Amino acid sequence: MHDFDYCAPVSLQEAIGLMATHKGSANLLAGGTDLLIFMRARRKRPELVIDAKLIPELSEVKIDESGLTIGASVSCRAIYENAEIADLYPALIDSTTLIGGIQVQGRASLGGNLCNAAPSADTIPTLIAHGAVANVVSDKGERHIPVEEFCIAPGKTVLEANEILVNIFLPRPAENSAACFLRFIPRNEMDIAVANVAAFVELDSAGENFISARIAIGSVAPTPLFVAEAGDTLSGKPIDEESIMAAACIARDAASPIDDMRGTAEHRTQLVEVLTGRTIRTAVSRARGEA
Amino acid sequence: MGKRHHVVTTINGEATEFLCEPRQSLLEVLRDVLFFTGSKEGCNDGNCGACSVLVDGVLIDSCCMLGVEAEGSEIETIEGMANNGELHPLQQAFLEETGMQCGICTPGFLMSAKALLKQNPQPDEGEIRHWLAGNLCRCTGYDKIVRAVQKAASNMGGGA
Numbered sequence: 001m002h003d004f005d006y007c008a009p010v011s012l013q014e015a016i017g018l019m020a021t022h023k024g025s026a027n028l029l030a031g032g033t034d035l036l037i038f039m040r041a042r043r044k045r046p047e048l049v050i051d052a053k054l055i056p057e058l059s060e061v062k063i064d065e066s067g068l069t070i071g072a073s074v075s076c077r078a079i080y081e082n083a084e085i086a087d088l089y090p091a092l093i094d095s096t097t098l099i100g101g102i103q104v105q106g107r108a109s110l111g112g113n114l115c116n117a118a119p120s121a122d123t124i125p126t127l128i129a130h131g132a133v134a135n136v137v138s139d140k141g142e143r144h145i146p147v148e149e150f151c152i153a154p155g156k157t158v159l160e161a162n163e164i165l166v167n168i169f170l171p172r173p174a175e176n177s178a179a180c181f182l183r184f185i186p187r188n189e190m191d192i193a194v195a196n197v198a199a200f201v202e203l204d205s206a207g208e209n210f211i212s213a214r215i216a217i218g219s220v221a222p223t224p225l226f227v228a229e230a231g232d233t234l235s236g237k238p239i240d241e242e243s244i245m246a247a248a249c250i251a252r253d254a255a256s257p258i259d260d261m262r263g264t265a266e267h268r269t270q271l272v273e274v275l276t277g278r279t280i281r282t283a284v285s286r287a288r289g290e291a
Numbered sequence: 292m293g294k295r296h297h298v299v300t301t302i303n304g305e306a307t308e309f310l311c312e313p314r315q316s317l318l319e320v321l322r323d324v325l326f327f328t329g330s331k332e333g334c335n336d337g338n339c340g341a342c343s344v345l346v347d348g349v350l351i352d353s354c355c356m357l358g359v360e361a362e363g364s365e366i367e368t369i370e371g372m373a374n375n376g377e378l379h380p381l382q383q384a385f386l387e388e389t390g391m392q393c394g395i396c397t398p399g400f401l402m403s404a405k406a407l408l409k410q411n412p413q414p415d416e417g418e419i420r421h422w423l424a425g426n427l428c429r430c431t432g433y434d435k436i437v438r439a440v441q442k443a444a445s446n447m448g449g450g451a
Contacts, residue, residue: 005294006313006359033355036316037336049313051360077349101425102403104337106349107356189424190338 001039008051012137015055015164018048020139024161028052030073031107033100034116057166058111063088067172072111072165077102079110089130089170090286091179091198095123098183101190111165117151117223124151124224125198126181128216130170138163148216148226176211177202178286180279184271193219194263195271197251199279200231203239207288210234215247215276220255220268227254230276239284248276296359302327303371311358318342320358321368329369329398333427340426343399344368350406352425369398372405381405381443390439392430400426404440413444 009015019026027046029035030053038044052058052073062069063084070079076096079085086093099108099122113123114134127147134150136143139162147168150157159165173179179200185191196218202211213231218224230250237243257268285291295310302325311320318335321327321344333341335354342353345367372379381404384390391397400423407414407422414422419440420433428436 001314001316004313006296006357008360008362029357029360031355032357032360033337033352036355036357040335049357053360075349100337101340102406102422103340103343103350103352103425104355106346106351189421 001036002042002045004039004046005048006051007048008054010054010056012055012057012164012166015050015052016137016139018050019162019164022048026050028072028115028164030058030109030112031075031104033104033108034112052111052164058164060167061085065172068170069167070110070170071167072115073109074111076100076105076108076110080105088173089179091126091129091181091200091283092123092170094181095126095198098122098189110168114147114150114168115157115159115165117153117155117157119154119222119224120193120196120219121151121224122181122183122193122196122218125196125216125218126179127168127170128224128226129179129181129198129200129214130173131200131214132168132170134168135166136163137166148224151223153222173200174202174211176205176207176287178283180282180286182275182279182282184275192262195219195255195257195268195275197272197275197279199276199283201234201280201283201287203284203287207284208239210237210239210243213247213280215251215280217251217255217272217276219262220257220272225254227251230254234280244277244280247280248273251276296362298359298362300361300363301365303367309358313357313359315358316354317344317346317356317358317361317366318353320361321353321366324358327368327370331395331398333395333399338425338427339396339399340403341396341399343402343426345402345406350403367402369402372401379405380446381408381440384439384443384446385436388435388439388442390431390436391428396426396428396430400428400436404443407440408444408447412447414440416441 026048058071058073132147181198183193183196200214213234215230230247252273255272257265331341333339337355
């Protein structure tokens with residue numbers, strides 16, 4: 001790796017100051033499972049690496065009546081070992097348990113997965129489906145960015161060079177609602193999504209009709225994609241195969257995948273339809289308390 | 292050169308201090324500074340698990356962590372697995388079941404399997420294979436490794 005300086009600030013103010021001073025030449029380090037690899041491959045050459053794991057705001061998990069706040073440097077493992085998160089946000093468990101292997105999950109962070117902005121990122125569709133907001137801070141002030149607006153191209157986000165992703169907020173799911181995330185890979189683990197989908201559904205109290213839904217798809221466009229129309233078409237509809245497949249077809253048509261070593265565009269397009277149907281069905285079961 | 296950092300850790304139960312450059316991974320520090328050469332460098336990008344160690348009880352790839360990040364942490368490496376020359380039940384079972392051929396992946400598999408049995412003392416075959424997915428072996432075809440872990444779990448009687 002190239003030569004660089006390292007520091008581990010213990011307050012957010014200190015980190016904000018460092019990012020402002022070293023504008024553009026500093027990188028925040030959480031789990032390092034992307035950053036260190038990029039530095040070794042010379043794709044990133046920061047002069048200063050700022051360890052984000054001792055900053056309290058970036059390290060805490062908070063659950064209250066309004067929702068869940070996850071510090072940007074919190075690891076996948078810390079997320080899926082949290083029983084309260086598992087209870088309220090099972091799709092987040094779906095996502096965090098299939099990123100890398102156990103070793104990677106012990107380090108890789110939710111904030112890192114978002115900031116890395118891979119089209120195939122496995123947590124981002126789930127965050128979008130949940131209507132999550134990325135809370136960002138810099139010496140110029142705060143920004144609150146809906147996750148579906150955070151990634152703008154492969155590896156690129158709306159973050160300015162002086163900005164720090166502090167945490168991600170997921171609103172508390174309403175009664176009779178739940179989400180599900182699914183990924184297709186040709187093996188069981190340790191792979192990158194050929195396609196992935198997250199669906200969030202809110203049902204009426206009888207569990208017979210959709211009130212609302214949010215669907216996001218990944219690995220089939222330059223960024224993870226929020227397909228608002230796919231969720232909107234479910235609003236007010238009865239929970240049946242006709243409604244579900246209508247949403248799945250809208251999600252499929254929103255995909256604009258490429259052919260690459262992991263799959264063809266044709267395969268990926270079809271996967272979006274199948275996975276969307278499956279995520280909606282599982283989300284419905286979860287919302288009804290069946291699964 | 293980036294300023295060298297003085298890092299204080301505990302490795303395999305012993306207080307251990309070292310100096311390292313920020314750019315040195317924990318794996319490089321373990322091998323090149325402290326001469327704990329049991330942890331191996333395979334892919335150096337978090338795919339193969341040959342460098343697996345425990346940091347504060349969490350299984351990680353030491354190639355994906357900087358040495359400076361280890362400040363204040365407790366590290367367990369393969370060198371701490373045998374107890375005064377007596378093999379750990381996992382090591383014994385790997386020998387008996389021939390859970391290795393060339394041996395490069397073995398320290399990583401052993402650390403990973405140790406972490407598994409600590410969390411889940413009686414894993415079934417599926418759980419073992421899923422947990423060990425972050426460790427690659429190009430020799431054995433995995434079956435013998437899985438059998439070794441099952442045997443060790445059985446020999447340990449459910450207590451890690």
